[in-house]
Amino acid sequence: MMGRLTRVGAVLSRTLSAWWARGGRRALKIAGAVLVLPWVLLVVLAVFTPLPPELVRGPESGEVSVVIRDRHGVMLRELRAGDGTRARWVPLAAMGERIQRALLAAEDRRFAWHPGVDPAAVLRAFGQLCVEGRVVSGASTLTQQLARTVRPRPRSVVGKIGEMALALRIEASLSKREILEQYLNRVVFGPGVRGVEAASRFTFDKGTAELSLAEAAALAAMPRGPVLYDPQRGTERLLRRRDRILRRMLDGGLASEAEVAGALAEPLRVAGRGGGLGAPHLVEAVLSGAADRRAGALRGKVSEVTLTLDRGLQREVEVLTQEAVRSLGSRAVTAAAVVVLENATGEILAYVGAPDAEDEARLGHNDGVLALRQPGSALKPFVYGLAMERLGYTAATVLPDVALELPLAEGSYAPRNYDGRFHGPVRLREALANSYNVPAVWAAAALGPERVLERLRALGFLTLDREATHYGVAIALGDGEVRLLDLAAAYAVLARGGTYLPPRAVREARDRQGAALVLGEGDGGAAKGTATAGEGTATAGEGTAAAGVRGKPVRVLDAVRARIVTDILADPQARLGAFGEENVLELPFAAAVKTGTSKGFRDNVAVGYTPEVTVAVWVGNFDGSPMVGVSGVTGAGPLLHGAMVAAARLRPPHAFEPVDPAAIVEVEICSLSGKRPTAVCPHRRGELLPREEVEALGSCDMHEEVLIDRQTGLRAGPLCRGDAVEARVMERYEARLAGWARAAGRPVAPEEMSPRCGEEAAQEGARREAMGVVFPVEGARFVMDASVASVQAIRLRASVPRGARRPRFVVDGQVLAAPEGWADYALKPGAHRVRAEAEGARPSEEVGFSVEE
Known part of the structure; x- marks a missing residue:
């Protein structure tokens, strides 16, 4: 046998020698050239292939999706990147080692050694193609897959060569770790999912660093077939490929036997798809910076935002809002909005901008929490609070609710109450609790619109950006447009006892690389350039608004007066006159409430607060059309009631703090x-x-005991004695209230003496009453309009007691006849004094007013 083999070897040796002599050397050189030349050409092509700029710029060059979570970390929704995918960029170091090892085992075990193209894999794939006549396995490396991702090419020979050249170029420009990071963040892992972090969050609801080995292997399987291995379509195929990858990890030394055994036994648990249209209006407001000036605009800066929102309360308030609009549909109501604040922090717990953001017919894309609407009577508590601080008003101060006419540049203004009636003398408590308009306007006139506007701006109503003359005293009735969010924040000031905090919507935000952002660096939006809050309070320009944007609490209201205003708004007995018993403003716990209705019934608002939360509600129509017969208590009131009860389940209310007996x-x-x-x-x-x-309170001067002649019902003089005289407790009113008292049939003491008791006494009785200047009020200021060429005047008005004759005004010594109790006075710049006089009556006290050019 050995001899035979020796002879065969000798024959082969002679044959090869003869082949070599006849040109074999040349043929071998040609074969070598055929094998080497393509690689040389590929390298040359790679040299002239530019590196994609997005790989140079890094993560900031690509769009990422934004995950929105509630305060408990529950995902509310995910805003996809510009290409429509879920995408999140995470540095390689933050991904953990498991996903990297699993991916190398699944896609490219020789990644660390090849230059971007794996020659051994190419030869293997080519040989399998020749033998089988079909593609059995691919030869693409991770680098080639990255090249195909950033520069898609046709599936042809030319396209494959371009892909390989770009892979070589990438390998020459980036480190292996940089290539792996780019791949994991750019390659598609599933339908609409780009990058491993987005896939991990979407599939397992956790970050890549938290993945188990089995979960990492499952994710590593997906780039091979994003649709085929989509777990939302079933997990059977994915589970089989996961297990193959785990075994390859064991064979390649990328995982220990114990690790693989544990991973193979682990069931594949896929998280729910999650992420709906949660709080769409708040999400948009946060990204634009409109809801949280402290955080500023976040659009294009973040990959994840944790809101202050509570998902459970949010959903409950959404349902309540939809039901409220449905129940008011017959009254031409199509929209509503609700915002709930946590008073201690200013955090937004619920935010519903519209009943249905997708309802185009009803303009559901509009945000009623940020829309500029008139708040109606909802601003009155702040007007009265300011009057308590500046004018010495108290909850017991009597204000006139009688016919009032104030001059304006375009005419005159005569406020009317919602019920169409005047109520005469009303204490401030009843005036506020029942939301009477005339006393509020009277208080605003006494303060001056400038002071009122300064206070409102200090409370955060920065949208009231016109001059005080634009609003006038009607600012007390909400004649200016504000945001519902700012209204809630202002009422939360009352709940805190006078301290302002800006609304907060963002708890945490992470940038596009996943690093935590430092909040509180926003530009403050409209907070710039506001007016001062007035004497004794912080300024809005440098104090309230600026400090508020930075999250610092600022005292805006006097704590004592704020506590008294809260007591009034929480007093159900005080509002019986306007709202009756068992109305929707009564809650099963202590709460302060206020409603408001704009002129023309275009807007309803209702605000309520406990020590824990503040709830503000708006009901109306986004197109500005009026509602039909809907007031604050019938429109926004029921929704406020439901939202307050819902919020109370989340933040159980306590009673308001007892008043401080020292103050x-x-x-x-x-x-x-x-x-x-x-x-x-x-x-x-x-x-x-x-x-x-307390010391300045004084004793009652509106009741007196009067001797009445029973026979005539007039005052009994000295000639009326015995049983003919009766002592009665009767009422006495100042001049501006006297007409109302008589018309209302109040038990007013008669002015005249009984004729049975002597003429001289009757004449004396006629002189008991005094004249009164009804308009202007003390301290009134008027501004002349330089653009008006005609004479500018105001109408002086007086109250004239019965029996008085030839009434007149005396202005700076000049007498103006007023036969009907009024006279027109041509305005002159300067300070002026006016009093009213008449025969048979005492002259009024002088009233001072000023006129400015």
Whole structure:
């Protein structure tokens, strides 16, 4: 046998020698050239292939999707990147080692050694193609797959050569770790999912660093067939490929036997698809910076945002809003909005901008929380609070609710109450609780529109950006456009006892690389350039608004007056006159509430607060069309009630803090005059007053005991005696209220003496009453319009007692006849004094007013 083999070897040797002599050397050189030349050409082509700029610029060059979570980390929704995919960029170091090892085992075990193209894999694939006549396995490396991702090419020989050249170029420009990071963040892992981090969050609801080995292997399987291995279409194929990858990890030394055994036994648990249209209006407001000026605009800066929102409360309020609009559909109501704030932090717990963001017919894309709408009477608490601070008003101060006419540049303004009636003298508590308009306008006129506007801006109403003359005293009735969010924030100031905090919508935000952003660096939006809050408070330009944007609490309201305003708004007995018993504003826990309706019934608002939360509601139509017969209590009121009850389940309410006896005392007052009762006051009640205001309270001067002639019903003079005389407790009104009292049939003491008791006494009775200047009020300021060429005047008005003759005004010594109780006065720049006089009556006190050019 050995001899035979020796002879065969000799024959082969001679044959090869003869072949070599006849040109074999040349043939071998040609074969070598055929094998080497393509690689040389490929390298040359790679040299002239430019590196894609997005691989140079890095992660900031690509768009990422934004994951929105509630305060508990529950995903509300995911805003896809510009290409329509879920995409998140995570540095390689933050991914963890498991996903990297699994991917190398699945796609490219020789990644660390090849130059971008694996010659051994190419030869293997070519040989399998020749033998089998079909493609059995691919030869693409991770680098080639990355090249195909950033520069897609046709599936042809030319396209494959271009892909290989770009892979060589990438390998020459980037490190292996950089290539792996680019691949993991750019390659498609599933339908609409780009990058491993987005795939991990979407599939397992966790980051890549938290993946188990089995989960990492499952994700590593997906780039091979994003649709084929989509777990949402079933997990059987994915599970089989996962297990193959785990075994390859074991064979390649990328995982230990114990690790693989544990991973193979682990079931494949896929998270729910998650992410709906949660809080779409708030998400947009956060990205634009409109909802949280502290955080500023986040659009294009973040990959993840954790909101202050509570998902459970949000969903409940959404349902309540939809039901409220449905129930009011017959009254031409198509929209509503609700915002809930946590008072201690200013955080937004629920935010519904519209009942249905997808309802185009009803303009559902509009955001009622940020829309500029008129708040109606909802601004009155802040007007009265300011009057308490600046004018010495208290909850017991009596204000006139009678016919009032104020001059304006374009005419005159005569406020009317919602119920169409005047109520005469009303204490501030009842005026606010019942939302009477005339007393609020009276208070605003006494303060001046400038002061009122300064206070409102200090409370965060930065959209009131016109001059005070534009709004006038009607600002007290909400004649200016504000955001519902700012209205809620202002009422939260009352809930905190006078401290302002800006609304907060963002708890945490991460940039496009996943690093935490430092909040509080926003530009503040409209916070710039606002006016001062007035004497004794912080300024809005450098104090309230600026500090508020930075998240610092700022005192805006006096704590004592804020507590008294809260007591009024939480007093169901005080609002009985306008709202009756068992109305929707009554809640099963202590709460302060206020409603508002704009002129023309275009807007309803209702605001309520407990020590824990503040809820603000708007009901109306986004196109500005009026509602039909809907007031604050019938429109926004029921929705406020439901939202307050829902919020109370999340933040159980406590009673408001007891008043501080060192600062606030309860004093017995006469219910009519608001002063200390005398022996003849028939009705009394307790009232809260700042301690420093008690001494100035004074005694009741609106009740008096009067001797009446039974026969005539007139005052009994000295000639009426015995059983003919009766002592009655009667009421006495100042001049501006006298007409109302007589028309209302109040028990006003008669002015005239009984003729049975002597003519001289009757004449004396006629002189008991005094004239009164109804308009202008003390301290009124008027501004002349330089653009008006005609004479500019105001109408002086006086109250004239019965029996008085030839009434007149005396202005700076000049007499103006007023036969009907009024006279027109041509305005002159400067300070002026006016009083009213008449025969048979005492002259009025002088009233000062000023005119400016």
